[in-house]
Amino acid sequence: MSITLAPAIVSNLTVLVAATETATKSNPILSMLPLVLIFAAMYFLLLRPQRKRQKETAALQSSIAEGDEVILNSGMYGFVSAVEDDLLWIEIAEKVEVRVTKGSIARKVSISTEENIVDKKADKKSEK
Template sequence: MTSDELSSLLLPLILVVVFWLLVIRPARRRQRELAAAQSAAQPGARVMLSSGLYGEVSAVDDTDISLTIARGVTVQVHRQAIAKVVEPAAGGSTGSAGGASAASSIDAPDRSTDR
């Protein structure tokens, strides 16, 4: 092989390696992290679904989980719908900031503008 032939093979090889480093490796890492989060969903864990819905795992099956999203409201979703396990806040509160006031504003709408 001459140096011209070697250099013509080197460029495609470099492109494949760069593609692997920038695309394939991070995708595999995210896939492993997601699988770990889905398997870590045990009863009592607070999770976020891929749709953005938050809730607490109440029961776990092989493929499905029961998720409590509000008092008395439980939904059954596929385990792969879990996007991440949410860690509790440092203060020990499991709710989001302003969660109680948001719920009370939904329960009792403002009627001051009604005539």
């Protein structure tokens, strides 16, 4: 029984191989299309947003001036007391200053942000 099936399987395989050879030889651009689509997706999903964040960070670092209230990446709040080339002096308490790089600034603190935080805390206390 297995002897009679072998020629049928072999003939089917040769037909399949011949069909795939003609299909792949017909258009090489179609075989490259999935790779192009993968690279395009990686660009729009990974590289483009990263460049946008880098531009925002560079704009933040260049806009820091003396007197700005900032939050460091470590979570500490402070006021910028002096600006040097790539260094900042941050006053974290009265007569306590630390020297940090501009890259360690997480964000600037705005008055409206702080007011929103205080308002939310007050709302939570009044609900209880």
